[in-house]
Amino acid sequence: MDNFLEKILPRDGRFGSGPSKIRPEQMQAIAAAPFGTSHRKPPVKGLVEDIRSGLTDLFQLPAGYEVLIGNGGASALWDAVAFNLVEKRAQYAVMGEFSGKAAHAAQNAPWLETPEVRTTAPGTLITNEATAGIDTYLYAHNETSTGVYSPLRRYGDSAAGAGTTGGGDAPLTIVDGTSIGGGYVFPASEVDFYYFSTQKCFGAEGGLWVAFASPAAVARIEKIAKERWIPDFLNLQIALENSRKNQTYNTPAIGTLTLLSSQIKWMLEIGGMEATAARSRANSQAVYEWAEQHPLATPFVKDPAYRSPVVTTVDFVEEVDTKGILQRLRENGVLDIDSYRSLGRNQFRIGAFPAIDTEDIVKLLQCIDACLPLYTKA
Numbered sequence: 419m420d421n422f423l424e425k426i427l428p429r430d431g432r433f434g435s436g437p438s439k440i441r442p443e444q445m446q447a448i449a450a451a452p453f454g455t456s457h458r459k460p461p462v463k464g465l466v467e468d469i470r471s472g473l474t475d476l477f478q479l480p481a482g483y484e485v486l487i488g489n490g491g492a493s494a495l496w497d498a499v500a501f502n503l504v505e506k507r508a509q510y511a512v513m514g515e516f517s518g519k520a521a522h523a524a525q526n527a528p529w530l531e532t533p534e535v536r537t538t539a540p541g542t543l544i545t546n547e548a549t550a551g552i553d554t555y556l557y558a559h560n561e562t563s564t565g566v567y568s569p570l571r572r573y574g575d576s577a578a579g580a581g582t583t584g585g586g587d588a589p590l591t592i593v594d595g596t597s598i599g600g601g602y603v604f605p606a607s608e609v610d611f612y613y614f615s616t617q618k619c620f621g622a623e624g625g626l627w628v629a630f631a632s633p634a635a636v637a638r639i640e641k642i643a644k645e646r647w648i649p650d651f652l653n654l655q656i657a658l659e660n661s662r663k664n665q666t667y668n669t670p671a672i673g674t675l676t677l678l679s680s681q682i683k684w685m686l687e688i689g690g691m692e693a694t695a696a697r698s699r700a701n702s703q704a705v706y707e708w709a710e711q712h713p714l715a716t717p718f719v720k721d722p723a724y725r726s727p728v729v730t731t732v733d734f735v736e737e738v739d740t741k742g743i744l745q746r747l748r749e750n751g752v753l754d755i756d757s758y759r760s761l762g763r764n765q766f767r768i769g770a771f772p773a774i775d776t777e778d779i780v781k782l783l784q785c786i787d788a789c790l791p792l793y794t795k796a
Contacts, residue, residue, distance in 0.1 A: 423750050423785055428778035431747075434754030435562060435729050435769045436597060437617040437624060440677060444621060447680035448673050457669050465675050467664040472682035473628065476600075476691055480607045482633040487626060488657040489668045492516075492596045492615045495627050496523040499556065499592060500530060501646065502639050502654040503611060507531040508554040511546045511568070513538050514561035515760055520594055521556075529646065540564045540761060541731070543724045546573050554590050560598035562618075563758040565731035565767065567598070567724050572608045574634070590635055599628070600681075601698040601728040601772055603691045610635040619694070619728060621773045622677035626670060631658070685772065694772040698727045701770035701779045705730040708783045714738055714790060718765060730768045731757070739793040740764050746789050752782060 419427075432439040455461050470485040479485070488494065500508075500523045510521035512535055524533040534552065538544035541564050546555045555573035560566070574589045590610040599614030606612060613629035616622035631639070636658065642648075643655035650656055651668065660667045685694045706725060709715045709732045718731035734740055744756055744766075757765035766786070770779065 419750055420746070422788055426781050426784045426788065427750060428752065428781040428785075430775070430778055431750075431752035431782075432754065433752070433769045433774065433779075433782060435618070435767055436615065438619070438621055438769050438771045439773045440621045441681070441684065441773050443684065444677045444680040448676050451672055451676040457672070458665055462670075462672060462675070463664040465672070465679055466661075466666070469628075469675065469679050469682060470661065470664065472679070472686060473630075476682060476685055477606055477630065478691070479630055480632075483606060484631050484636060484658065484661070486629045486631055486654065486657050486661045487666055487670075488629075488654075488661075489625060489666055489670060490627060490651065491617075491624050492594065492613060492627050493519070494652060495594075495613050495629065496520045498652040498654055498657075499554075499611075500524045500527040501648045501652050502642055503554055503590060503592060503635065504530055504533075505553045505587075505638070505642065507533060507551055508556055509534040509536065509546055509549060509552045511536050511544050511557035513542065513544050513558065513564065513566050513568070514540055515563035515758065516596060517558040517561055517594065520558070541566065541718050541720070543568055543721070545569075545571070548573060552589055553587070554592060556592045556594070558594040558596070559602075559604075559612075560595065560726050560728060562597040562729055563761065564718065565726040565729045566719055567726045569723075570604050570608050572610075574610060587638070588634065590638060592635075598726070598728050600685065600691075601695060601770075603695045606630055607632075610638075616674060616678050619698070619771050619773075620678050620681045621771070622681065623671065623674040626666075626674055626678070628678075681773070695727070697772040697774075697776070698770050700776045701774055702727045702730050704776060704779045704783065705732065705768055705770065714794065718763070726770075728770050730770055732766050732768070734764045734766070736764060737795040738764060738790065739795075740766060742793040743786065743789045746793070747785060750785075752785060755782070
């Protein structure tokens, strides 16, 4: 440990954008978890029931919305959406690596018409646009790779006049909330299908996906399941039927379910979504205010209205050796603030999830300040 950092190091140095920090209390919950039992037996089914009811309360889901849980993480859902929710043609808003991968799944699906893909440069926002012939609108609520936040908006109802399908159904709005679900207050009624991963705001491990489906999305899933062959692993009708039984189709990682359940209970205990969102907002604001005032740094996302509250990105001038700082911090137990690999920027990406204490964010920034003189060319 470096002497010049010793007194300012965070108590917990985990600032990754996923997998994220796991609270010690979550690990204690794992020690008491019902390992060694089938996921179709009461102990694990009770765990899944707690998760589904807890998420319903946490997100204040409207009547008729259902909580689905499945294996494979958000990556599996990118393919599942193409199989189960897009009838003929979708429109994607792409503003980074992850929203681009979601669009790629529909582009490769031979049973669908070529999707309309709206793109923009990394660090900037692009939104969907009501278009005739589109039955499904898809976008990311938060682009994890760049730290861009996209305001939530329903396109199904507003586009119903121009974009109705041949069957007369209104288009669906599908939102990828992979890294922001659990860290931001939003009205679930504004979307038909909202999904996220468990290793971001919920401090669990990867490999599971969670989704909220409106009655319209459930109807679309049930309709397409009768018309199209879908691999069982990606079949949302099967996932829906199993979720209603408080189980997953495939054997889940019970440890991950336990971590997720523990985090949901903690979020509800501290005041629900308003409280968890406030924690993330305090963390991200500390980073953005520091970057705005720093002579060597600047927020990557220029428009404050579109800066993520859960994944912050900060650019540095070329004279700063960010790789050297990353290595020095890692040697002192401060981890995973690297820029997203494909961006190739002189940048830090700092997780601001609810489990992270703002005091630790402030200390992280102090550590960066302490390292900068050593890693900045004159």
